[in-house]
Amino acid sequence: MGSSNTLSSPFGIMSDGTKWNDMFFVVHPGIRGIIDHIDGALRLDPGKLAASRTVLRDYGNMLGATLIFVLDEQRMRMEEDGERGEWGVMMGFGPGFTVETMVLHAVASNLHSKN
Numbered sequence: 001m002g003s004s005n006t007l008s009s010p011f012g013i014m015s016d017g018t019k020w021n022d023m024f025f026v027v028h029p030g031i032r033g034i035i036d037h038i039d040g041a042l043r044l045d046p047g048k049l050a051a052s053r054t055v056l057r058d059y060g061n062m063l064g065a066t067l068i069f070v071l072d073e074q075r076m077r078m079e080e081d082g083e084r085g086e087w088g089v090m091m092g093f094g095p096g097f098t099v100e101t102m103v104l105h106a107v108a109s110n111l112h113s114k115n
Contacts, residue, residue, distance in 0.1 A: 021045045024078065024085035026071045026104065028092045029056035038091070051077055067092050078106070 020042045029035050029052040039049055051073040059069060067090065078085060088104035 018087060021048065022085075022087070024074055024083070024088035024104075024106070025049055025052070026067060026074050026088060026090040027052040028067050029053065029070065030061050030066075030093050032056065034093060064092070064094075 021044060025038075025044070025048055027035060027038055027049055029049075032053075035049050035052050035056070038044070051070050055066060055069045055073055059066070062069065071090070074088075077083070084106075086106055088106060090102045090104050092100040094100070
């Protein structure tokens with residue numbers, strides 16, 4: 001079974017026609033090879049994992065805290081680009097190559113709105 005099929009079965013949202021490239025990604029960038037593999041296996045558009053690549057380049061692997069940095073980088077990119085990605089995927093990797101994956105649902109940010 002391919003990586004795409006393995007991941008899509010737990011994602012009920014995939015049954016509504018959502019494609020991997022319609023979603024935003026927050027991926028723990030332990031090493032570049034992990035990001036490259038996910039990119040290739042899901043056939044993601046260029047730049048889909050840019051937040052993960054930026055955090056890896058700027059900070060390296062900070063273990064569990066890395067995901068929070070990637071999440072913040074992705075949030076900033078979405079705000080700057082006016083992107084309205086509703087659904088996303090967060091992937092974390094741990095010792096012994098354990099994998100944790102969750103579905104994210106984004107809501108509009110009102111942190112910068114004026115009262």
